[in-house]
Amino acid sequence: MIEKDTLIAAARAASAKAYAPYSNFHVGAALAFADGSVVSAANVENASYGLALCAETVAVSQAMASGVRGGLLAVAVVGGPPGADGEAQLTQAPVTPCGRCRQVLNELAQLGSTDPVVWSVGSEAVVEMRLSQLLPHAFGPANLG
Numbered sequence: 001m002i003e004k005d006t007l008i009a010a011a012r013a014a015s016a017k018a019y020a021p022y023s024n025f026h027v028g029a030a031l032a033f034a035d036g037s038v039v040s041a042a043n044v045e046n047a048s049y050g051l052a053l054c055a056e057t058v059a060v061s062q063a064m065a066s067g068v069r070g071g072l073l074a075v076a077v078v079g080g081p082p083g084a085d086g087e088a089q090l091t092q093a094p095v096t097p098c099g100r101c102r103q104v105l106n107e108l109a110q111l112g113s114t115d116p117v118v119w120s121v122g123s124e125a126v127v128e129m130r131l132s133q134l135l136p137h138a139f140g141p142a143n144l145g
Contacts, residue, residue, distance in 0.1 A: 001073055002032040004128075008121055010040045011076040014055065016086035018042035022049065026088040027079040027095065029055035031063060034071030034112070039063040055079075056101035060108050070112025075105060075131070078121040094122035102135040110140040 007030045015028030022045050030040040041058035053061075056077060063069075079095035080088040097105060097118065109116055109131055118134060120127040132138070 002036075002038065004074075004076070004119055004126070007032050007038065007074055007076040008078065008119060008126070010038055011055075011078045011121070012087050014040035014042045014059075015078055015080075015088035016042070016082070018055070018082070018086070018088075019044045020082075021045060022047070022052075024081055025079060026082045026086065027055040027077065028088060029059045029078075029097075029101075030076045031059050031072060031108075032074040033063070033068055034073055034114075035068075037068060039066070039068065054098060054101045056097050057104050060104050063108065069108070070114075072105070072109045072112055072114050072116045074117045074119065076119045076121065080123075090121060090123040092123050094120035094125060094127045096120040096127070096134065099135075102131065103138070105131055106135050106138045106140055110138075110142065 010030035011028040015026040018026035027043040
């Protein structure tokens with residue numbers, strides 16, 4: 001499995017690519033898979049605020065578009081205002097995936113029957129939880145019959 005610090009570094013690097021002119025809050029996410037691949041992405045905002053895409057959702061979309069549909073082992077999420085290099089300057093409190101992103105991550109995890117560890121990163125701590133702890137009693141493909 002990928003090292004926690006390596007996945008967090010990938011999420012931080014991804015945060016530099018955020019398009020966040022409205023919130024000025026850069027988020028980066030990195031996903032690690034059993035085959036050794038890592039997919040990372042940043043948030044993408046839109047003038048029509050409801051159309052914004054979270055970093056985790058963009059990363060899942062990239063993974064799926066690349067044909068990666070199973071084996072999700074770990075997720076790292078970072079966020080904060082951009083520094084001089086564009087990377088998120090971490091907030092004190094760890095940034096966790098929003099409810100929508102938890103559901104999107106769950107769909108990908110259920111396709112491979114995994115319960116990935118989620119590292120939510122803040123400037124003073126990294127919170128480690130399983131996705132099932134962040135989204136208990138999740139709805140997924142198995143619920144459809």
